[in-house]
Amino acid sequence: MHNQVIKVLDIVYEVAMLKRKAYDKLLKWKHESAGKTALLIEGARRVGKSTLAHTFGETEYKSCLVIDFFQAPAEVKQYFEDYRTDFDSLFLYLSVFYNVKLYEHETLIVFDEVQMYPQARGLIKYLVADGRYDYIETGSLLSIKQNIKDIVIPSEEESLELEPLDFEEFLWGMDEKGLADLIRMSFNKMKPLPDALHRRALSLMREYMLVGGMPEPVSIYVEQRAFAPVDASKRRIVQLYRNDISRFATGYEFKVVSVLDGIPGQLSRHEKRFKLSSLDKNARMRTYEEAFFWLADARIANICYAASEPSVGLSLSMEQTALKCYMADTGLLVTLAFSDNNDADEDVYRAVLRGDIGLNEGMLTENYVAQSLKANGHRLFFYSQSGKKEGEERMEIDFLVTRPYVNAAGKPRISPIEVKSPRRYGTISLDRFRARFNKKIGMAYVLHPKQLEWDAEAQLAHLPLYMAFCL
Template identity: 55%
Template sequence: MIVVIFQYSQRLRADMFKRKIYAALKRWKDESAGSTAMMIEGARRVGKSTIAETFARNEYRSHVLIDWQKAPQAVKDSFLNNMDDLDALFMDLSVYYGVRLYERETLFIFDEVQLFPFARSAVKHLVADGRYDFMETGSLISIKRNVDDILIPSEEESVSMFPLDFEEFLWAKGEELLAEAVRHSFDSRRALSPLLDNKAERLFREYMLVGGMPQAVERYLDTADMGKADRAKRQILRLYTQDIEKYGGSDKERVRRIFDEIPSQLSKHEKKFTLADLGENARGREYRDAFFWLDESYLVNRCVNATDPHVGLSLHSEDSSMKCYMGDTGLLVTHVFADRTYTSNELYRDVLFGKLEVNEGMLVENVVAQQLRASGHRLFFYSRYSRQAEDRMEIDFLLVGEYENAAMKARICPVEVKSTKRYKTVSLDKFKAKFDKRIGTQYVLHPRPMRVDGDRLYLPLYMAHCL
């Protein structure tokens, strides 16, 4: 009985995590009014099913959850046979799942819809019927085998879901006031007090090691043991490896090589992915589909080189030069220690307090990439090699933002990430000098308090999610 209660409390706690995506779903419901379906995309175990169910319970009178991983063939047959008789389909689903349906007050959730692509193509007819709302969740939904022979409905909106960012991690820990203080500090350009700065920095380092996968966060909050959170992350990494084997198709070996190579690639100074490390004869065209698979699965966050930094960054991107970050930094930490069968709480504590030699620059840049991606940014960097030292530069990330000193017109916002308190900004200085008229606010993310220097803003790392 004790075990049952404990499992229930864990499930309840995970359901209660406050997620930013909820507001996007609420806007969809209010503005769409049933005219479109909503697809939630994201990596496996990122919380898609949980947020869909939570939203359904809170915002609708009733809901029907169809998990296509478990749905019997009879349910699939009802879809296949009743597209011309939706009354019969809705009757089948209502009675089979034991849920009374209410016009405009019932939500159907198609969970893991990529496992039954016909249901996704049927959304066009279901939405046109107008009686109920429809939400889908999916992983790998753009992989060829999951879109073959189906018409993707134009009535489908989509939103991406990522692991918890640092602000959501603070909410999960009950630190809402600190989260508000961090956000207010960023908006007002006034540094937090030393007391709050130290607390936010400590919790950010915790977050960097635990990561934002809901299962790992839940385990850590329940036990305060990073070793037990590590077990949850190892289970997720095993699931991802199984997905690669199961769904990677003819590219699965290449996908696996890239995935296994990520920690090594990120440990390099420039962190650009070098294909030659995968094999002497590795070529970009051979690995293009493998990188696409990892990108579409949300297992990685790709960052491509914008060779001519204008506001339209994608117009000048060079896919052959890229960095490949793990989608979750907590998973990266566990991936780094993959040679061990278990990573203890004590080892995590040694990393946390700097007693163990770990490439902190790798973790810091990865966690910043994770925050930027969760905030809706596509990832670009700038790299220029030249024999002339004055022309050689590397900018970690490029964002586009409104610039106050240019009548709020869009400008390039370079972002430099520093993992130590002592550093130089040589590349940023060169970049500003070379592209001055295109540049807006410059950001330096570092393990120090905030300070403002003209149009350059030095931010503590724990404010990365504010950008």
């Protein structure tokens, strides 16, 4: 019980510092669902799912009962077995055990880390039909076989993916909401920020790429403005992920670890497509598919697939054997890149921040953009053409996303996005892509470290990298 109190205090402390966009989505679910569905919050370990659910319950309901299945005793799990058809008794015993009074239509019950006890998830259909209380589930690894075995996934379950904090949320935490609002206004009006604010936004974005968006490292950085304790926090998270791989990726854990450890090296290449031959010269995608799926399902990695046709419905032309693999959090990518050392001290981080030592800038910026697009709900796709066939031009477009296009009456079109880390660069691939698919695509974007430039006639925007969260 004492540990539970400590956990609650940690939750309140963390949330008091960090505002999450997902909170508004929970409010929308509560009002629109009105108890007719449960909400499943999916996300990586340590991304703040428990914090979000608990704080929402404490703030928006008369009472909140949290059952953490990672540490729930056998007695609590037995309640679900013994009283699965007797909810009066189930609620009575849970209320007494956790010392939380339940109020009909005014209590939120949270099944935290529900993947550790799938039977509770299987009961959601009937609990929702009972109608007395609202339900939120949190979990990770919710699609692997052992976590859905012998249960029926409830149709009464809505889902919400909780991503690491994006750059806008990081700015809120750093008490820079005014700057965040100005960035959005600048994007909407397609007018650049004043130079001084532009430089400030770029500097903060570089800090964000090193810290990342996991709540604990961000909280530490907001409070201490130091990188060494942030790195220690991130290393604990990476070690937690490695422990999860050993525990849950039974039978193919070596492949999962190989892919995870290979991400920094793959993203450091000019062509960032994942080359399995770098892991094993005889490796084939069919034998590694499960490893990529596991990392994606654990929300540790973001997988970006090649699309052969830039048309709305990119998944229809998806090539599953051609992919890029990004870390779901850029700060954790930095820590993976530093993994050869037992720790990365303050001076190393600050040297990277100043650009004095060569941690691959292209690796970080492209991963950061992938993370930003994913946080906005985009599935990740890229376009590639080798140029090896007769009459074929070489093209490599970093990302393709679907966005409303003003010149098509607001209907969705595919927007190509190129990411550039140096101040001097070319756009040969983007020029070729736009010439070939001109009638199929909408706005084109180049994300770069310079000021905003907008060509209305060409429908081409050069955006500063810190505007990625606006796309």
